[in-house]
Amino acid sequence: MIKYKRILLTGASGALGRVLRQSLPTVTATLRLTDRESIEPDSEHEEATVCDLADRNAVMDLTRDVDAIVHMGGMALENTFDTIVQSNIIGLYNIFEGARRNGVKRVIWASSVHAIGYYKRTETIEPDCLTRPDSLYGVSKVYGEAIAQYYYDKFSLESVSIRIGSCVPKPLDWRMLTTWLSYPDLQHLIERCLTVPKVDHTILYGVSKNDETFWDNTKASHIGYRPKDNAEIYRAEIEANVARPDPGDPIIAYQGGPFVAAGHFEDP
Numbered sequence: 001m002i003k004y005k006r007i008l009l010t011g012a013s014g015a016l017g018r019v020l021r022q023s024l025p026t027v028t029a030t031l032r033l034t035d036r037e038s039i040e041p042d043s044e045h046e047e048a049t050v051c052d053l054a055d056r057n058a059v060m061d062l063t064r065d066v067d068a069i070v071h072m073g074g075m076a077l078e079n080t081f082d083t084i085v086q087s088n089i090i091g092l093y094n095i096f097e098g099a100r101r102n103g104v105k106r107v108i109w110a111s112s113v114h115a116i117g118y119y120k121r122t123e124t125i126e127p128d129c130l131t132r133p134d135s136l137y138g139v140s141k142v143y144g145e146a147i148a149q150y151y152y153d154k155f156s157l158e159s160v161s162i163r164i165g166s167c168v169p170k171p172l173d174w175r176m177l178t179t180w181l182s183y184p185d186l187q188h189l190i191e192r193c194l195t196v197p198k199v200d201h202t203i204l205y206g207v208s209k210n211d212e213t214f215w216d217n218t219k220a221s222h223i224g225y226r227p228k229d230n231a232e233i234y235r236a237e238i239e240a241n242v243a244r245p246d247p248g249d250p251i252i253a254y255q256g257g258p259f260v261a262a263g264h265f266e267d268p
C-alpha cells in the first residue's frame with residue numbers, strides 16, 4: 001500500500017497532526033514532519049523541520065522533493081485577524097505555491113465546518129453549497145477552498161478540502177453528536193484522499209457515520225470514504241452530563257455552534 005516516497009505533514013505537533021503521524025507511514029516511505037513548535041523524528045522513516053508557515057522561503061524548501069502534502073498546520077480556532085492572516089492566509093498560500101513550484105502531486109488540507117457555520121442544523125447541505133462562514137477563522141477556510149480550486153483549475157494541482165466537524169477522541173456535547181469525526185475515521189479518510197486515483201479539487205465533510213447528520217457527502221463518493229464510528233454510542237453519557245441547550249440557542253441551532261454564538265473576536 002506504500003504509494004508515495006515522501007509526504008509532508010504540517011501541523012505535526014498539533015492534535016490531528018499527532019493522530020496522522022501514526023497512520024501515514026502506511027502510505028509513504030518517508031514522512032516529513034513540520035510545525036512551528038519543536039518536533040523530533042522518531043525513526044529513520046521520519047524527517048522533521050521547525051518552520052513558520054508564513055515564512056515563504058522556508059516553505060519553498062519544505063515542499064521540495066515531496067509527492068503529497070497533508071496540511072493540518074494553522075490557527076485552529078477564532079483569533080485576531082492578523083493572527084489568522086499569518087497562519088491561514090499567508091501560510092496556506094505558501095503551501096499551495098510551494099506545491100506548485102515543486103511539482104507536488106496532491107494537497108489534502110483541513111477546511112472546517114466553520115466555512116459553512118451559518119447554515120441551520122435543520123438544513124442538509126452538500127459540498128458545493130454557498131459558503132456561510134461564521135468567524136474570521138471560517139473566512140480563512142473559505143479562502144483556502146478558493147485557493148485549492150484556483151490551483152486545480154489553473155495548474156491541475158489536485159487537492160481535497162475536508163470540512164472537518166469536531167475531530168476529538170469522543171463527542172463532548174449535544175452538537176458533537178452530529179459533527180463528531182473519530183480519529184480512526186480521520187485516518188481512513190486521509191488515506192483515501194491520498195490513494196484514490198483522481199480527486200481533482202474535492203470538497204467533502206469530515207464526519208463520522210453519526211445517526212444525526214446535516215451533511216451529504218454523495219457528491220464526494222469517488223473518495224470512497226466509509227466511516228465506521230457513530231457518535232450515538234455517547235448519547236446516554238452526554239444526556240447524563242451535559243445540559244440540553246434550548247433548541248433556539250445558536251450554540252445548537254446553527255451548524256457552526258459556538259462560533260455563531262460568539263461575538264466578533266476583535267471587539268472589546
Ligand SMILES: NC(=O)c1ccc[n+]([C@@H]2O[C@H](COP(=O)([O-])OP(=O)(O)OC[C@H]3O[C@@H](n4cnc5c(N)ncnc54)[C@H](O)[C@@H]3O)[C@@H](O)[C@H]2O)c1
Pocket residue numbers: 010011012013014015016017034035036037051052053054071072073074075076077086087091110111112113163164165166167168
Ligand atoms: N480538531 C478539530 O476538530 C478541527 C475541526 C475543523 C478543522 N480543523 C482544522 O484541522 C487542522 C488541525 O487542527 P488541530 O485540532 O490539530 O489544531 P492544533 O492547534 O492542535 O494544531 C495546529 C498546529 O498548527 C501549528 N501552527 C499554527 N500556525 C502555524 C504557523 N504559522 N506555522 C507553523 N505551524 C503552525 C500549531 O503549532 C499546531 O501544532 C487546523 O487547520 C484546524 O483548523 C480541526
